Amino acid sequence: MRIENVYLESFSLASFRNLSELLLNVSNGVNIIVGPNGSGKTSILESISLLSPGKGLKAANFDDMCKYGEDSWETRFKLNSKLGAAEIITNFRMQEKSRKISYNGSKISSTELTNFLNVIWVTPQMEGIFSTSPSIRRRFLDRIVYNFDPQHAKRLSKYEHYVRERNKVLAQRGWESETSWLGVIEDKITEEAIAISNARQEAIDLMQKSINCLATDFPKANLKLSKLFSEQRDGLSTSDCYKEELLNSRAKDSYLGRASFGIHRSDFVVTHQVKQRLARLCSTGEQKALLISIILSSIDSILKSTNFVPILLLDELFVHLDEERREQLSEYITSTKLQTFITTTDIIGIEYLALKSNIIEL
Template identity: 35%
Template sequence: MLARLTLTDFRNHPALDLAPGPGFVCLHGANGAGKTNILEAVSMLAPGRGLRGSALSEMARSNGPGGWSVSAALGDGTVLGTGTLATAPERRIVRINSASAAVNSLAEWLAVLWLTPAMDRLFSGPAGDRRRFLDRLVLALEPGHAHHASRYEAAMRARNKLLAEPEGADPEWLSALEAGMAEHGEALGAARARTVEALGQQLAATPEDLFARPAIVLDQPTHADLAARLRANRGRDAGAGRATEGPHRQDLAVTHAAKAQPAARCSTGEQKALLLGLVLAHAALVTHRRGAAPILLLDEVAAHLDPGRRAALFGRLEGRGQVWMTATEAALFDGVGEATMVHVA
């Protein structure tokens, strides 16, 4: 859990110092007050660009000095910090107990998961959105996943650039890049497959309630001979301007188990329920695997739930670690039990 959260010049907050308790942390206030900005700050204590996926420079306060910082003391006394300097607005700095650290090392200290209104159409949107969602689930279970993802992407970008050279690409350089893509790509695909299998088992063991049960499958498993396939596809990939095979084309296929219907064809309410079911089952899996619950960030999660489903959600979240939620009205948290209630104005 976070025992203390401190923000400086982050989004609309010149300064914020918050001491949340364990369990529920409920942020309520008017639209535009900065509730989601606080959740985004917490999400920056994990690798990646946070729950909005914004550029680092966009997180700096308007009319502020240009840089920003987020710092958190964990329950065990560890202090995590991240931010940017005004002189390098797109270069992220990470410190753990005041010592410089790599961004990906944050995953070893915290698992952070989130749901935002923008994710409500995850199942009917592009495959890239579901792939990024899946990678966030994998990262919470296997912190090393971020390393393989970044190395694979770097090798793929270099290969695409090399294939686009008009005078022709150096075959030996291409082979080296393809070997890197194969090494890290196979690790990526294997980690995704492990997570999907374990999560599927967790979903099958989840008791029935008011939330629809999803069934999941990893589409397009990674080929074991990826390097050979990349080498054979050089001509096609040069014409396409991209790699046409590899784990960057995988997708997470989700269906409504009771209806045997693809999630993309379900109603908006059913899709939200399926997404909640996935995240809650994954949180239980992370707690079992890591011995510590992930931090959950749920933005406006109760706004479109009827009272029965809202109560069922709070019941499933009870005792699941630190859960941060936002709402425009405090009344939407009725029935949540003991919580840190924060009015954001």
């Protein structure tokens, strides 16, 4: 399989966070962004993370990204995309709530971004991912799935739309009326849900294979998707079971005003392989190492099973890692040939990597 490199060539930011105007030419290999606290390193990564569906690596509101005192921001990226040379422009105006995205001059939706590139990130906030809510782990997994299935983002958005429709019908008309219309919506929900769940499971299977083969000092993890049903009834397909669950939960959902069952409640369950312990019960250092191990395996499986490689954003990743692990990670990053953006306040400790990198000083 021929791996196509996807990488940014240059970009400009205007009124984004603390950055009034910034124009950067970048390397298609490793880029290290160095600067003191508060200089804008994470903000640069955040602007790149917005080249994927959702609200970026801080899950922030677009309003908050507007430089204080301004009422709009804009980012322009020139890149070698999955579909060749491209310019992706995003702008946001306070009055308009949503961001506008264009690809080579044509308007696109954020879920379409995965047709052009993928971005994976690791931030210090993600180190606590195993102890937070399932929704954060689910989003983390879904971002990895985007790499394997460019339709995944679109499906999630359609799924959410149909679930909202069902909630609306249940709220306005009650669960005993409109049964045929509810049936139509639930069929659509089921179709998207099964495809989403299968895509998540396939990505997990590929990542698990990579984890089991990867030779690093990072602990191996066992990955699982939580069960959709407590038990699947004999003779019923997954899809029929799913529809039955939806049907059975109409009354409850009508009362609750939300969908109590579905793939929007799935959890990504991680266990420390050697210790046979749930990741959330591991120490802080073990959790960080497990997270890195999962990221490395996801990159490895993406490289093995897709034509395109993601862009990697690593915010302060090397902090608190011992020398051995820093070296292994540096070695791995340079060997993958992925375009990588690393932030640090100091090159000390990663001199080896810095020698092979483009240094961007803020």
